[in-house]
Amino acid sequence: MTRKILVTSALPYANGSIHLGHMVEHIQTDVWVRFQKLRGHECHYCCADDTHGTPVMLAAQKQGIAPEDMIAKVREEHLADFTGFHIGYDNYYSTHSPENKQFSEQIYRALKANGKIESRVIEQLFDPEKQMFLPDRFVKGECPKCHAQDQYGDNCEVCGTTYSPTELINPYSAVSGAKPELRESEHFFFKLGECAGYLKEWTSGNNPHDGKPHLQAEALNKMKEWLGEGEETTLSDWDISRDAPYFGFEIPDAPGKYFYVWLDAPVGYMASFKNLCDRIGVDFDEYFKADSQTEMYHFIGKDILYFHALFWPAMLHFSGHRAPTGVYAHGFLTVDGQKMSKSRGTFITAKSYLEQGLNPEWMRYYIAAKLNSKIEDIDLNLQDFISRVNSDLVGKYVNIAARASGFIAKRFEGRLKDVSGSALLAKLAAESDTIAEQYENREYARALRDIMALADAVNEYVDANKPWELAKQEGQDERLHEVCSELINAFTMLTAYLAPVLPQTAANAARFLNLDAITWANTRETLGEHAINKYEHLMQRVEQKQVDDLIEANKQSIQTTPASAAEEGKYEKVAEQASFDDFMKIDMRVAKVLNCEAVEGSTKLLKFDLDFGFEKRIIFSGIAASYPNPAELNGRMVIAVANFAPRKMAKFGVSEGMILSAATAEGKLKLLDVDAGAQPGDKVG
Numbered sequence: 001m002t003r004k005i006l007v008t009s010a011l012p013y014a015n016g017s018i019h020l021g022h023m024v025e026h027i028q029t030d031v032w033v034r035f036q037k038l039r040g041h042e043c044h045y046c047c048a049d050d051t052h053g054t055p056v057m058l059a060a061q062k063q064g065i066a067p068e069d070m071i072a073k074v075r076e077e078h079l080a081d082f083t084g085f086h087i088g089y090d091n092y093y094s095t096h097s098p099e100n101k102q103f104s105e106q107i108y109r110a111l112k113a114n115g116k117i118e119s120r121v122i123e124q125l126f127d128p129e130k131q132m133f134l135p136d137r138f139v140k141g142e143c144p145k146c147h148a149q150d151q152y153g154d155n156c157e158v159c160g161t162t163y164s165p166t167e168l169i170n171p172y173s174a175v176s177g178a179k180p181e182l183r184e185s186e187h188f189f190f191k192l193g194e195c196a197g198y199l200k201e202w203t204s205g206n207n208p209h210d211g212k213p214h215l216q217a218e219a220l221n222k223m224k225e226w227l228g229e230g231e232e233t234t235l236s237d238w239d240i241s242r243d244a245p246y247f248g249f250e251i252p253d254a255p256g257k258y259f260y261v262w263l264d265a266p267v268g269y270m271a272s273f274k275n276l277c278d279r280i281g282v283d284f285d286e287y288f289k290a291d292s293q294t295e296m297y298h299f300i301g302k303d304i305l306y307f308h309a310l311f312w313p314a315m316l317h318f319s320g321h322r323a324p325t326g327v328y329a330h331g332f333l334t335v336d337g338q339k340m341s342k343s344r345g346t347f348i349t350a351k352s353y354l355e356q357g358l359n360p361e362w363m364r365y366y367i368a369a370k371l372n373s374k375i376e377d378i379d380l381n382l383q384d385f386i387s388r389v390n391s392d393l394v395g396k397y398v399n400i401a402a403r404a405s406g407f408i409a410k411r412f413e414g415r416l417k418d419v420s421g422s423a424l425l426a427k428l429a430a431e432s433d434t435i436a437e438q439y440e441n442r443e444y445a446r447a448l449r450d451i452m453a454l455a456d457a458v459n460e461y462v463d464a465n466k467p468w469e470l471a472k473q474e475g476q477d478e479r480l481h482e483v484c485s486e487l488i489n490a491f492t493m494l495t496a497y498l499a500p501v502l503p504q505t506a507a508n509a510a511r512f513l514n515l516d517a518i519t520w521a522n523t524r525e526t527l528g529e530h531a532i533n534k535y536e537h538l539m540q541r542v543e544q545k546q547v548d549d550l551i552e553a554n555k556q557s558i559q560t561t562p563a564s565a566a567e568e569g570k571y572e573k574v575a576e577q578a579s580f581d582d583f584m585k586i587d588m589r590v591a592k593v594l595n596c597e598a599v600e601g602s603t604k605l606l607k608f609d610l611d612f613g614f615e616k617r618i619i620f621s622g623i624a625a626s627y628p629n630p631a632e633l634n635g636r637m638v639i640a641v642a643n644f645a646p647r648k649m650a651k652f653g654v655s656e657g658m659i660l661s662a663a664t665a666e667g668k669l670k671l672l673d674v675d676a677g678a679q680p681g682d683k684v685g
Contacts (some may be wrong), residue, residue: 011050039054048093052248053261059379081350093272100271110319125180141168169505196233331377344557404487405535496522587643588684615682
């Protein structure tokens with residue numbers, strides 16, 4: 001049975017570049033959509049830029065252009081980045097569109113008619129310097145629950161609590177830094193608290209198509225916390241209006257009042273789909289009417305779960321529309337075990353990755369190989385990235401075609417032998433349903449592990465049958481033809497399994513295999529006596545220098561890109577508060593540099609031979625870019641952490657500590673000085 005499915009990714013905000021954190025979500029979504037299409041289902045993938053709000057308005061003012069001009073430019077940049085990573089949207093639109101205005105007003109009027117909208121006079125924080133009311137995200141201060149510093153005015157990124165900006169402790173304007181004043185203003189509210197009964201039922205319910213829950217288990221637990229137990233609820237009514245000046249849609253019959261961006265942003269899913277429907281002739285109402293039998297899935301980050309699993313289903317249901325079939329959240333991306341950092345060059349933009357010439361399918365594969373159906377953070381370990389891509393994609397997968405295609409071309413006029421009775425191919429075909437179920441359930445890591453296990457089996461078959469030796473033996477032509485034909489068929493099946501993750505490689509492989517396209521049917525069917533084309537290499541290996549250059553390019557990007565007052569200052573934000581006891585756990589000692597030298601095979605590391613007084617140690621430090629002549633450091637005193645566990649540095653050796661340095665605003669690392677008189681082994685404190 002052909003399913004009808006609408007799929008969306010969260011809308012990127014039109015006031016920043018696309019980075020690899022964004023790509024986690026859009027790759028996850030794209031893999032799922034491509035899998036559905038490979039299976040023959042009618043699946044539409046829509047997205048758009050989220051364009052409204054004060055940040056966009058202020059950014060456009062700073063550039064001296066109209067917001068409409070800025071968001072049009074940003075949309076083209078975003079779409080280029082996503083297209084570069086082979087994200088196959090059916091429509092990539094903008095929330096600043098006539099369709100979105102129409103649907104936002106329509107939903108608002110329906111909610112109002114349903115008694116779910118009311119107006120109230122509230123006290124709101126006002127910036128006396130900028131003469132404007134401050135949106136939630138432009139007020140910062142101390143979290144009223146966990147007391148984390150520099151938290152936004154709508155929710156705490158440390159403990160996850162949601163609150164109003166007026167509840168922040170010691171608030172300040174993120175626009176000017178001024179202390180905000182309380183002023184009265186009429187605002188419009190969506191009575192979310194009245195929707196709690198429906199939301200408790202929906203969040204804990206299952207969709208009718210396959211009986212699967214609307215939400216993941218972790219998300220449902222969070223919903224229970226937010227919704228409360230029994231008849232009671234902790235839900236607050238939702239302020240859906242903002243005061244002028246504001247870039248967005250004006251609320252009907254309320255001059256000077258605008259829809260809050262979080263009202264019209266999810267409506268952007270509808271608008272983008274409507275734009276697609278009008279273009280290709282699909283029935284929009286079939287997908288959004290209250291009794292729709294179609295499916296609708298939203299892929300989002302865990303930080304916006306509150307909006308998508310509470311506000312959005314309630315808005316849809318109480319305005320006479322269908323609710324989502326499923327909302328799938330994912331975790332955040334870390335790089336080498338830490339938050340993405342501009343000073344370390346690991347805040348990697350999609351554009352820089354593409355401009356450095358790295359294959360986007362390397363990253364698609366690596367991210368997919370980390371993803372499962374749970375709300376878990378995933379880590380991009382750059383050394384593991386190199387190793388896994390080279391081992392799995394080049395060493396195991398692509399080489400199968402490379403090792404067999406030459407013999408088929410030279411010895412058998414490019415035509416395969418019918419090997420439909422092959423036990424090897426039967427083994428690969430037998431996994432089709434299992435791998436399909438894993439893709440369906442978003443268990444990509446498990447699917448790719450199983451696919452690579454099949455690739456291992458194929459490579460074991462290569463080693464056992466040694467086609468290069470068969471080619472030298474008289475009377476073995478038929479066996480050589482059979483073995484190589486099995487390998488080309490196996491490569492075709494593996495390609496079909498990998499096609500959702502590697503769409504460009506699959507397209508190139510289809511041309512080599514002389515097929516119109518790769519489909520999921522290729523996971524089960526053999527090619528028969530089929531003619532193939534000349535093989536051309538499908539994928540190169542990742543080189544260490546490419547990754548090093550990528551990190552360096554992202555360090556340089558922050559040196560040439562000035563930060564705005566509303567975004568990020570010259571210096572990195574002070575870390576979370578630490579106790580004196582935390583500090584005393586770190587044993588810092590003075591050490592003398594006996595010898596410092598560059599590390600062969602690395603553009604980042606220097607090797608230090610250090611005298612701590614009580615013993616000598618070797619420490620590797622990633623400061624080579626700041627000290628091109630390492631010998632000049634010989635004889636210098638440095639400060640090093642002496643009680644860190646030894647750490648293996650890839651192929652270079654073991655580092656027995658860490659040398660302290662200062663990260664400058666320009667991205668350089670500078671060793672800390674030690675005053676005259678300090679001796680090796682002296683404790684720092």
